Amino acid sequence: MDNIAGRKSSLTWAVNASVVVLVVLWLLPTVGLFVSSFRTGDQIATSGWWKALFPSEQNLTLRAAGPEAQVEENGLYVIEGTFFEEGATPEISTWGTSSRDIGIYEPGDTGEFRDGSTITLSADGSYRMESAEPFEGSRGPRVFVTAQTPPELTLENYRNLLFDPNNVDGMSRAFLSTLTVTIPATVIPILVAAFAAYALAWMDFKGRALLIACVVGLLVVPLQLALIPLLKLHLAIGIGKGYLGVWLAHTGFGLPMAIYLLRNYMAGLPRDIIENARVDGATEYQIFIRIILPLSFPALASFAIFQFLWTWNDLLVAKVFLIDATGQTTVMTAKIVELMGTRGGNWEILATAAFVSISVPLLVFFLMQKYLVRGLLAGSVK
Amino acid sequence: MNPVFQGIITIVVGVTGCIAYFYLSNLILDRVLFPARGPHAGRNINRANLWRPWLFMFPAIFALSLYLAYPVFETLRLSLTQRVPGGGYEWVGLSNYIRMGQDAKFWEAIINNMLWLLIVPAASTAFGLIAAQLTDRIRWGGLAKSLIFMPMAISFVGAAVIWKLVYDARPIELEQIGILNAVYLGLGGAEPQTWLTIPFWNNIFLMIVLIWIQTGFAMVILSAALRGIPEETVEAAIVDGANGWQIFFKIQVPQIRSTILVVWTTITIIVLKIFDIVFAMTNGQWGTQVLANYMYDKLFVARDWGMGSASAMVIMLLVLPILVWNVRNARREMR
Numbered sequence: 071m072d073n074i075a076g077r078k079s080s081l082t083w084a085v086n087a088s089v090v091v092l093v094v095l096w097l098l099p100t101v102g103l104f105v106s107s108f109r110t111g112d113q114i115a116t117s118g119w120w121k122a123l124f125p126s127e128q129n130l131t132l133r134a135a136g137p138e139a140q141v142e143e144n145g146l147y148v149i150e151g152t153f154f155e156e157g158a159t160p161e162i163s164t165w166g167t168s169s170r171d172i173g174i175y176e177p178g179d180t181g182e183f184r185d186g187s188t189i190t191l192s193a194d195g196s197y198r199m200e201s202a203e204p205f206e207g208s209r210g211p212r213v214f215v216t217a218q219t220p221p222e223l224t225l226e227n228y229r230n231l232l233f234d235p236n237n238v239d240g241m242s243r244a245f246l247s248t249l250t251v252t253i254p255a256t257v258i259p260i261l262v263a264a265f266a267a268y269a270l271a272w273m274d275f276k277g278r279a280l281l282i283a284c285v286v287g288l289l290v291v292p293l294q295l296a297l298i299p300l301l302k303l304h305l306a307i308g309i310g311k312g313y314l315g316v317w318l319a320h321t322g323f324g325l326p327m328a329i330y331l332l333r334n335y336m337a338g339l340p341r342d343i344i345e346n347a348r349v350d351g352a353t354e355y356q357i358f359i360r361i362i363l364p365l366s367f368p369a370l371a372s373f374a375i376f377q378f379l380w381t382w383n384d385l386l387v388a389k390v391f392l393i394d395a396t397g398q399t400t401v402m403t404a405k406i407v408e409l410m411g412t413r414g415g416n417w418e419i420l421a422t423a424a425f426v427s428i429s430v431p432l433l434v435f436f437l438m439q440k441y442l443v444r445g446l447l448a449g450s451v452k
Numbered sequence: 453m454n455p456v457f458q459g460i461i462t463i464v465v466g467v468t469g470c471i472a473y474f475y476l477s478n479l480i481l482d483r484v485l486f487p488a489r490g491p492h493a494g495r496n497i498n499r500a501n502l503w504r505p506w507l508f509m510f511p512a513i514f515a516l517s518l519y520l521a522y523p524v525f526e527t528l529r530l531s532l533t534q535r536v537p538g539g540g541y542e543w544v545g546l547s548n549y550i551r552m553g554q555d556a557k558f559w560e561a562i563i564n565n566m567l568w569l570l571i572v573p574a575a576s577t578a579f580g581l582i583a584a585q586l587t588d589r590i591r592w593g594g595l596a597k598s599l600i601f602m603p604m605a606i607s608f609v610g611a612a613v614i615w616k617l618v619y620d621a622r623p624i625e626l627e628q629i630g631i632l633n634a635v636y637l638g639l640g641g642a643e644p645q646t647w648l649t650i651p652f653w654n655n656i657f658l659m660i661v662l663i664w665i666q667t668g669f670a671m672v673i674l675s676a677a678l679r680g681i682p683e684e685t686v687e688a689a690i691v692d693g694a695n696g697w698q699i700f701f702k703i704q705v706p707q708i709r710s711t712i713l714v715v716w717t718t719i720t721i722i723v724l725k726i727f728d729i730v731f732a733m734t735n736g737q738w739g740t741q742v743l744a745n746y747m748y749d750k751l752f753v754a755r756d757w758g759m760g761s762a763s764a765m766v767i768m769l770l771v772l773p774i775l776v777w778n779v780r781n782a783r784r785e786m787r
Contacts, residue, residue: 082590089586089590089596096599096600097599099615102618117627119629254463258462261466261471265470265474265509266508268508269505273508282782284516284521287779288520291524292725292764292768293520294725294764294767295768296523303518314462318519322520325520353482382607383610384607403609403610403728406610406732410616410732417617420617424613428605431606431607432606434605435604439598
């Protein structure tokens with residue numbers, strides 16, 4: 071269609087624009103969570119994440135230093151200090167000394183508190199309070215400030231969630247649990263499936279077609295059906311609810327896909343190579359290990375990625391087969407669901423936890439996209 | 453023992469176990485049972501080759517039967533029984549199904565699942581087709597594709613968190629932090645909506661999450677199919693004066709019909725099993741129950757294994773037509 075004369079330029083423009091819209095729509099939700107994971111809880115709660123990249127106007131309630139900081143100067147009692155830490159650069163636009171009138175003073179003005187003491191506040195947040203009487207009470211007075219705060223992104227959330235050993239919401243243990251579930255559950259089915267796929271692709275025996283049909287059928291059996299019978303089985307033979315059970319379950323559930331993908335790929339390998347090897351006296355075992363396995367690397371990689379993503383992202387299997395009252399073995403997905411219940415409003419925790427769990431699959435996705443696409447095409451298009 | 457070491461040991465034991473099994477079983481077959489020498493060498497080789505496929509397939513067949521085939525029948529059996537207080541099971545016939553039929557939540561789940569089945573595969577395939585058609589014509593199409601495809605790598609739970617932030621609602625006097633409400637108010641909406649509690653529409657908002665994930669999958673596969681169309685057919689249509697719409701709907705779409713069907717059924721299967729999104733976002737409240745979550749409720753919250761198994765069988769029943777269709781297709785290709 072590209073070569074319809076005279077329409078190309080306007081069409082190309084429209085196509086580009088629609089793809090931009092599509093990509094932005096698809097990216098926006100993820101970006102929102104990603105940006106949020108770098109903001110403090112206060113920031114997330116007071117403004118939308120899309121404002122995080124621009125300076126924002128915020129109303130802050132600040133408390134000046136208490137009476138213990140006062141010094142006597144020429145009969146006046148003085149407290150000096152600053153509201154903002156060194157290096158931070160919010161700019162105060164207006165301020166006030168009472169919650170009913172938060173914008174009556176400009177920076178540099180001198181305001182008055184109800185007890186008669188005065189305060190002078192400059193734009194950078196440094197202040198000087200003066201009073202004829204000594205300051206009393208245990209806390210300093212409140213000042214209400216409207217300030218332009220620059221965008222501020224922090225790694226604090228990640229530090230808290232990953233490296234603080236005392237944090238009950240910490241994700242480091244869950245991260246390890248997920249890793250412990252995922253790696254064996256990815257590696258074991260590949261080997262088992264590869265041998266079976268070779269037999270189904272290149273060995274002639276009665277019932278081969280029927281077996282392949284069975285694999286295709288099992289491909290779509292919902293794993294929901296397997297939960298109760300397998301849980302009963304695991305409890306009966308003493309595996310219980312632990313890592314071993316999850317590994318076995320993931321292996322079983324991943325096998326149909328593995329066999330199907332690998333068989334399709336192996337069946338497409340050139341017949342000559344295998345027959346030559348047979349004529350040369352290679353045993354089937356040697357043919358498989360020396361020829362078929364290396365040649366099937368792309369298919370093995372595709373399946374490995376699938377299985378990795380699937381086991382890493384799984385919630386149901388882990389929830390059923392891997393339960394531990396102490397929470398030692400909770401995987402990240404289960405932990406996040408837990409946090410959604412207990413910390414529903416604390417977006418800084420939720421967003422960061424979610425991103426810790428998402429980051430690994432995303433990395434795998436962007437590094438290995440070629441194999442993933444290839445596997446998808448082999449697995450579904452015929 | 454540290455679970456990480458446990459994991460490493462499992463990998464080592466599992467992998468060496470697998471290799472040892474295959475290596476030794478082949479060795480025994482060739483050297484001990486049917487040695488390829490002596491008076492019966494020829495007959496032995498044939499016999500060994502008769503046995504070998506089953507050696508290769510035994511672990512897989514064993515695991516498949518135990519982890520997928522057996523549970524189907526066991527679930528069927530469990531759905532016809534009931535736990536007796538004090539242990540054991542008794543045969544109760546169809547009473548689990550009848551009890552389920554009287555449960556309003558079950559029908560809510562069925563109706564919602566049907567809605568999901570109608571909307572999600574259709575929308576994902578349509579968006580995927582549009583995205584494929586558009587991205588194939590621009591220079592940065594590859595990048596656009598991988599960005600649209602990206603949600604595929606995100607877990608349903610992760611997606612649930614992502615979209616919960618999108619749907620977040622706060623009282624009107626506070627600033628909105630959910631982008632949907634911010635846009636809604638920006639466009640003149642009267643007050644912020646708690647999207648996930650609006651009856652009926654909350655189902656749609658949950659579906660959007662899955663559509664967002666599955667569109668990339670549909671796009672990748674349909675794009676490959678579109679590129680596989682012989683160019684002559686499109687060129688011939690242009691020569692005959694067809695316009696863009698005609699080329700798309702009358703030339704291209706019919707040629708990739710079988711691929712569209714495959715994408716549609718694949719997403720349909722995913723929809724039938726959908727659990728995580730509903731579980732994490734609403735847990736079936738506010739009229740958003742679906743079958744898989746209903747089943748989870750019955751199995752692990754209500755601890756009613758009979759009814760849980762019965763609802764699992766309903767999912768199986770819904771999957772069955774696709775299963776049969778897939779198997780028939782596969783058999784046709786093999787011939």
